[in-house]
Amino acid sequence: MSKETKAELTESDGSRKLEDENSLGDVKFYPPLYTQRYSFATKILEKHGVKWVVDLGCSECAVVRFYREVPNLQKIQLVDIDRETLDFNKNRIKPRPSDYIFKRTNPLSIEIYEGSATSLDKRTVGCDAVSMIEFIEHLYPDILEKVEENVFGQLQPNLVVVTTPNYEFNSLFPGELRFRHYDHKFEWTRSEFQSWCQGVCEKYKYAVEYTGIGDPPLESQQVGFCSQAAIFTSSSQSKPSVESKGNCYCLVAESTFPYKDKDTLSVEETLKSEVSYIINLLTRNHQTMDFDQSCLCVQEDDKEQMEIPVEHLMFFSRISKLVKTDDLKKFLQDSGYQLTEDQTRVIIPLEDDWEDRYGSEEESEMDTCVEDSNENSYEAATSCVIDTEEIWD
Known part of the structure; x- marks a missing residue:
């Protein structure tokens, strides 16, 4: 990946770390909201029978602790531009001792890549799903447009899960109304987010369902969820023929999990x-x-x-x-x-x-x-x- 590409993407500075709504005061979430988001995405993958998922903007790779428990999943690819953070957290993808005792019934490989979400790497072509958990708000509009094209226009998975902050919820946090993190390039209201989603659907022929994570207090239901979520689905069974520049991502780490046939043990x-x-x-x-x-x-x-x-x-x-x-x-x-x-x-x-x-x-x-x-x-x-x-x- 070129230095120019790194320069134009701002998620590379590791600034997404340590970002937690519970630290903003007053409104508290238990379990923490990041845990609820990971659990939400995991349930969506399981519901749709996903076997191969690409998570863009994975940062500390924490989502892998949840995704690895989906029985049907056979390939998890984690992509982020911050090499230092990926190197520090790459051991998260290793099998645990218990994984050798209680082997999976399906094979599972996990790969970590350093790379830009705007670039198409041929090793991700053919995936069933893409997840972008609290990622898009870290992108400038022109970069987000390139990510849209890469995900919906070229990869074209059957399922895309996106979560992003709901700006309307910010009124419940103390102090002046502001973005939740200094690196956020935008935070959308529900109507703004849904407008973006509808534009994606019209351009790339997807359907979308809206929901959210993090319930508001009973007296503030009008602001909606703390994180808003969109579940994009495509009914197309044919994968387009796309041209990739090859292996434009850099492999940081990979792990293969032990597995067994159900009839191996009595x-x-x-x-x-x-x-x-x-x-x-x-x-x-x-x-x-x-x-x-x-x-x-x-x-x-x-x-x-x-x-x-x-x-x-x-x-x-x-x-x-x-x-x-x-x-x-x-x-x-x-x-x-x-x-x-x-x-x-x-x-x-x-x-x-x-x-x-x-x-x-x-x-x-x-x-x-x-x-x-x-x-x-x-x-x-x-x-x-x-x-x-x-x-x-």
């Missing part, structure tokens, strides 16, 4: 792996598990041990899909686990070297994210801690 082998992982997860987090007093830590012969209700293991969908409660109890006994006399709890000795054996507390939090988000599942209670370092957009 039910018993799968259950053994699931039970072992979940018990280890619960045990090594025992000091912070004050949300449920039914998991007991007791002293027995001067040794600390933990008693986990068998029913709680059944709350994990990965176990309950494989076995019923009585069969799980028999499996635990046959596998050498000790149960209480009434057979309602499994007894696990606690050791001092859990971190050395199973990883740090931070790794444990990331592993907890691997569990699916079934709202009836026990893992939903073991909420994943999101790093505050990600509050940039």
Whole structure:
């Protein structure tokens, strides 16, 4: 990429980092709004069965923690012009230890590229979807027009997800009415955003649906969502023949995730792996598990041990899909686990070297994210801690 191209794009200075609506005062979001935006985009990708997504303006690559959990996704490409930030965060795309235990049923490759969103790299041609999360407001109008042409005119994915600040919401923040970040080149009202979206649809033959992220207070419903979102869809099944300059992006890092066929392991082998992982997860987090007093830590012969209700293991969908409660109890006994006399709890000795054996507390939090988000599942209670370092957009 030329120096001239770098000079004309302002997202290259890393200024998008540390941008968080919660820091603006008064109105607070929980979970943080950046987390809600990533979750929103992830659900859209899953709903549309996307297998290949390109995220433009990825900055710190934080969205990959969410996208990698979409079962159907087989390729994730992250693109940004800020090489320093990409180099610093490139390890985010590496498989976690748990990914080698609980292998995906579909292959997944993740690639990070340094490159301009205005340029067409042939390695992105053919993608199903493009996401631009809080990205377009960092572009000057002439640069945004080039990005539109690249995404909607040349890549032409079936799905494009765009989020951007809703300027009307800014009236709820303290102080004078202003943009949320010094690097924003614009912040649109809802009518301005929808006008831009309609122009895109008319020019490139897309349909659009409007929604948003970040509910306003009950007394201020008139301002709309904090972030406005547009979901562009195309019904065209044929991909146009486009001419690319070749590999104009620079590959920064790539990772390939382990995966397996569904029939590779027997039910018993799968259950053994699931039970072992979940018990280890619960045990090594025992000091912070004050949300449920039914998991007991007791002293027995001067040794600390933990008693986990068998029913709680059944709350994990990965176990309950494989076995019923009585069969799980028999499996635990046959596998050498000790149960209480009434057979309602499994007894696990606690050791001092859990971190050395199973990883740090931070790794444990990331592993907890691997569990699916079934709202009836026990893992939903073991909420994943999101790093505050990600509050940039």
